[in-house]
Amino acid sequence: QVQLLQSGAEVKKPGASVKVSCKASGYTFNSYPIHWVRQAPGQSLEWVGWINAGTGGTLVSQNFKGRFTITSDTSASTVYMELSSLRSEDTAVYFCARETGGTYFYWGQGTLVTVSS
Amino acid sequence: DIQMTQSPSTLSAFVGDRVTITCRASQHVNRWLAWFQQKPGQAPQLLIYQTSNLESGVPSRFSGSGSGPEFTLTISSLQPDDFATYYCQQYHNFTSTFGPGTKVDVK
Numbered sequence: 001q002v003q004l005l006q007s008g009a010e011v012k013k014p015g016a017s018v019k020v021s022c023k024a025s026g027y028t029f030n031s032y033p034i035h036w037v038r039q040a041p042g043q044s045l046e047w048v049g050w051i052n053a054g055t056g057g058t059l060v061s062q063n064f065k066g067r068f069t070i071t072s073d074t075s076a077s078t079v080y081m082e083l084s085s086l087r088s089e090d091t092a093v094y095f096c097a098r099e100t101g102g103t104y105f106y107w108g109q110g111t112l113v114t115v116s117s
Numbered sequence: 118d119i120q121m122t123q124s125p126s127t128l129s130a131f132v133g134d135r136v137t138i139t140c141r142a143s144q145h146v147n148r149w150l151a152w153f154q155q156k157p158g159q160a161p162q163l164l165i166y167q168t169s170n171l172e173s174g175v176p177s178r179f180s181g182s183g184s185g186p187e188f189t190l191t192i193s194s195l196q197p198d199d200f201a202t203y204y205c206q207q208y209h210n211f212t213s214t215f216g217p218g219t220k221v222d223v224k
Contacts, residue, residue: 035213045153045161045204047213059211062118095160101167102149102208107160 002026004034004096004108011114017084020111022096029077030054033099036070036081038092039110046092050099051079086115119143119209121216129224134195138219140205142186149208152181152190155218156201164203165190195221 007021022034035050049060051070058070069082083090094111097104120143130136140150148168153161163172165181168188178193192199200223205216 037213037215044217045155045206045215047215050211061212102213103151103163103166103206104153104161105163105166105172107162110160 002098002106004098004106006094006096006108006111009112009114011116012086013117014087014115016086016115017082018086018113019080019082020094020096020113022079022081022108024053024077024079024098027098029074034070034072034079035097035099035104036068037095037097037104039095040089040092043092045095048081048094053079083113086113088115091115118212119146119207119214121205121207121214123203123205123216123219125219126217127220127222129222130195131224132195132197134224136192136195136199136221138190138203138205138221140183140188140190140216142188142207145185146207146209147185150181150183150185150188151206151208152179153204153206154199154201155204161204192221 003025005023010018012018033050036048038046051058060068067084072079096108098106122141124139150168152165155161164175164179169181180191202218202220204218
């Protein structure tokens with residue numbers, strides 16, 4: 001069955017960077033885009049960006065351009081998201097999700113990133 | 118960018134009630150509109166995709182309708198497991214936007 005398994009929680013200081021992984025299994029990795037969505041405590045879902053797992057092409061929300069990088073390792077069926085210059089408002093749960101037809105049928109379990117001095 | 122609004126932001130209801138949540142886009146969107154249910158500490162779960170298609174395994178009391186810019190999610194008879202937060206999501210020009218959410222709680 002389709003699974004997206006994310007790496008564990010992270011605690012980072014302001015100004016640092018964080019890298020979160022999302023390992024896919026149960027389907028042909030190159031065939032579906034993977035999106036990243038984040039959710040700050042008590043807040044709604046916020047779309048961050050996506051990667052074409054086959055070509056490596058990416059699109060990132062204007063809200064994050066310059067700080068958010070998405071990469072993939074096809075040999076490991078894994079997508080990575082890296083957020084730099086962290087600030088307290090980046091504290092959130094980060095989800096990866098597989099996109100089909102403009103929506104998300106499968107989600108990772110989420111990774112809590114805490115930014116605190 | 119397309120902005121999504123939802124109403125109401127909070128809805129108090131009894132088990133057995135018919136519940137309707139509305140999602141409105143800031144401009145016309147196509148049928149790429151989905152609804153998710155989220156419970157605390159969990160990832161969102163897809164309920165409805167492409168406006169009105171019921172995701173496999175989702176109870177038939179959930180239904181979706183509408184056309185750009187206004188869409189609705191209806192729960193025909195609210196069950197105890199349905200108390201949660203609901204989000205709409207649109208996909209346009211390769212970008213996604215989520216609504217602010219509607220929390221359904223016990224009256």
